[in-house]
Amino acid sequence: MVDVGTPILQAPPAEGARDQHMVLNMGPQHPSTHGVLRLVLEIDGEIVVRLYPEIGYLHTGIEKTCEAKFYQQVVPLTDRVDYLGPMANNLCYCLAVEKLLGLEIPERAVWIRVLLTELTRLNSHLIWLGTHAMDIGALTVFLYTFREREDILRIFEAVSGQRMMTSYFRIGGLAMEPPLDLFDRIQSFIKTFPEKIDEYSNLLTGNPIFRNRLMGVGMLSAEDAIALAVTGPTMRASGIDFDLRRDMPYSSYEKFQFNVPVSNRCDCWGRYEVRLEEMRESIKIIQQALDGMPGGPIKADAPKIILPDREKMKTQMEALIHHFKIVTEGFNVPAGEVYQGIESGHGQMGYYVVSDGTAKPYRVHMRYPGFASLQALETMCKGRMLADVVAVIGSIDIVLGEIDR
Amino acid sequence: MLERLPDHPAVKAIVAWNADALTDALFDRSELALTVPPENIVAAVTAMKDAGYNAFEDMTAVDWLPSEPRFQLSYHILSHKYKDRIRIKTWVSSEDPAIESITSVWAGANYYEREVFDLFGIRFDGHPNLRRIMMPEDWVGHPLRKDYPVEGYR
Numbered sequence A: 001m002v003d004v005g006t007p008i009l010q011a012p013p014a015e016g017a018r019d020q021h022m023v024l025n026m027g028p029q030h031p032s033t034h035g036v037l038r039l040v041l042e043i044d045g046e047i048v049v050r051l052y053p054e055i056g057y058l059h060t061g062i063e064k065t066c067e068a069k070f071y072q073q074v075v076p077l078t079d080r081v082d083y084l085g086p087m088a089n090n091l092c093y094c095l096a097v098e099k100l101l102g103l104e105i106p107e108r109a110v111w112i113r114v115l116l117t118e119l120t121r122l123n124s125h126l127i128w129l130g131t132h133a134m135d136i137g138a139l140t141v142f143l144y145t146f147r148e149r150e151d152i153l154r155i156f157e158a159v160s161g162q163r164m165m166t167s168y169f170r171i172g173g174l175a176m177e178p179p180l181d182l183f184d185r186i187q188s189f190i191k192t193f194p195e196k197i198d199e200y201s202n203l204l205t206g207n208p209i210f211r212n213r214l215m216g217v218g219m220l221s222a223e224d225a226i227a228l229a230v231t232g233p234t235m236r237a238s239g240i241d242f243d244l245r246r247d248m249p250y251s252s253y254e255k256f257q258f259n260v261p262v263s264n265r266c267d268c269w270g271r272y273e274v275r276l277e278e279m280r281e282s283i284k285i286i287q288q289a290l291d292g293m294p295g296g297p298i299k300a301d302a303p304k305i306i307l308p309d310r311e312k313m314k315t316q317m318e319a320l321i322h323h324f325k326i327v328t329e330g331f332n333v334p335a336g337e338v339y340q341g342i343e344s345g346h347g348q349m350g351y352y353v354v355s356d357g358t359a360k361p362y363r364v365h366m367r368y369p370g371f372a373s374l375q376a377l378e379t380m381c382k383g384r385m386l387a388d389v390v391a392v393i394g395s396i397d398i399v400l401g402e403i404d405r
Numbered sequence B: 001m002l003e004r005l006p007d008h009p010a011v012k013a014i015v016a017w018n019a020d021a022l023t024d025a026l027f028d029r030s031e032l033a034l035t036v037p038p039e040n041i042v043a044a045v046t047a048m049k050d051a052g053y054n055a056f057e058d059m060t061a062v063d064w065l066p067s068e069p070r071f072q073l074s075y076h077i078l079s080h081k082y083k084d085r086i087r088i089k090t091w092v093s094s095e096d097p098a099i100e101s102i103t104s105v106w107a108g109a110n111y112y113e114r115e116v117f118d119l120f121g122i123r124f125d126g127h128p129n130l131r132r133i134m135m136p137e138d139w140v141g142h143p144l145r146k147d148y149p150v151e152g153y154r
Helices: A012-016 A062-066 A071-079 A086-101 A107-136 A139-160 A182-204 A208-214 A222-227 A232-236 A268-291 A310-315 A317-329 A369-375 A377-381 A386-396 A400-404 B009-021 B038-050 B109-120
Strands: A022-026 A038-044 A047-054 A336-343 A348-355 A363-367 B024-028 B031-035 B055-063 B071-079 B084-092 B098-100 B123-125
Touching (some): A038 A386, A047 A377, A047 A386, A062 A071, A086 A107, A107 A139, A107 A268, A107 A386, A182 A268, A208 A268, A208 A386, A222 A232, A232 A268, A232 A369, A268 A386, A310 A317, A336 B031, A336 B055, A336 B071, A348 B055, A363 B055, A369 A386, A369 A400, A369 B109, A377 A386, B009 B031, B009 B038, B009 B084, B038 B098, B055 B109, B084 B098
Antiparallel strands (some): A022 A038, A038 A047, A336 A348, B055 B071
């Protein structure tokens, strides 16, 4: 066993602290750190000299827990990782396992997945916008974005029975047929939503305080963004035109037409613009998904992997046997390893699933964008004022659940 | 395998760099995985970076107890140019598990290596700040190892 040793345990800011520098603790219980993020800051007056994120307060060992569960039992666990984008987590895990199994998913299920994942992105961006503006002092926007978020959560509740921990996507398809009025509800939601984005924009874009707090703050060059593994809107705001949905399409994203917003500003304002524009693009995708929604089954034809319908289970002996076997002993997945990356609301999410041929995953590793973005925090905040740290944390859009896992 | 993918930029780069260092190559489920010996990891990822695989995406370990070498390290590297992802694999043994850090190539590997150090107990030589990241600093043991129980008391 490796000795974790003591000489390397010292937190870095303490070594560099000079007489005139002060070491300040921000968090873990701080309203603007979006969860339980603790930052150790070394400051010279109000200027940040060094910044050191201290994470792990929310570590629940989800990756370890996955190793003790059947493949289908992992789906609800994934909801709890990035709790603002439940459907994106479900999608990424299901795609990874389906790749291992070599399962073909019916088109209707795939399209409903795209539809709901984009709604998840809207949900995630709305929370980002509300909390980010609130951190900076624009409290009103928070109330506006949460009003629309409530509509999205009601749609999630209608489709899955749960507002936040949906677990609606299953390995091989969807949990159940969506309610009849679902598409109409989504249609009426996205019909009014572009106006709502204009409303947020009216409140913020011309606001001199908001502009001054964001413009030129938290600079991150394209080279640094790549070197520090920063992804998603934060990377695109640094001028890198890359989006997994367009460039390495999964789940039939190649069938949708949308633009990838990119900004060359490299600062918090660029990130604000990119995310606002992304919301408009998501609406386009949702509209296309609604217009072209195919019919057909919502589950793949694989009775040994997917639970049978309740109806069949009660009438057919074979379905009952399959149900019993899946629930009690799971299903075996061929040995191998896959990495599935998707573009979540925060950036590139990835699931690395290793199978040894049994019914439980041998290893599930989750790559979440916030974990990498946090590494770039020091680069963005160094030499800036202490108050800018709050603006930068808001602009990289982190969720501590996904960082600590 | 390598003959079947002669035009793949990653394959070309690794053959040009040092074809003998490549111990295994696998193209499975449309994902390319190249295995290199642990002492060559920095040179291998540098060769990949030069070949256009510019973005480090993910890095983790798998514990294959009781087989030896015990730990499998997987590096996922993305190419914005080729729109492609490759997996570089390497293996380290259970006695004194250590490997060279790739933070000199991508600074962003910092947290990922700390996580593996914390949860698997694999040391990364040359890492700027190798400390526990998830668990408390006085924690004993490495939770993601297979000989560490999922439930109950340690």
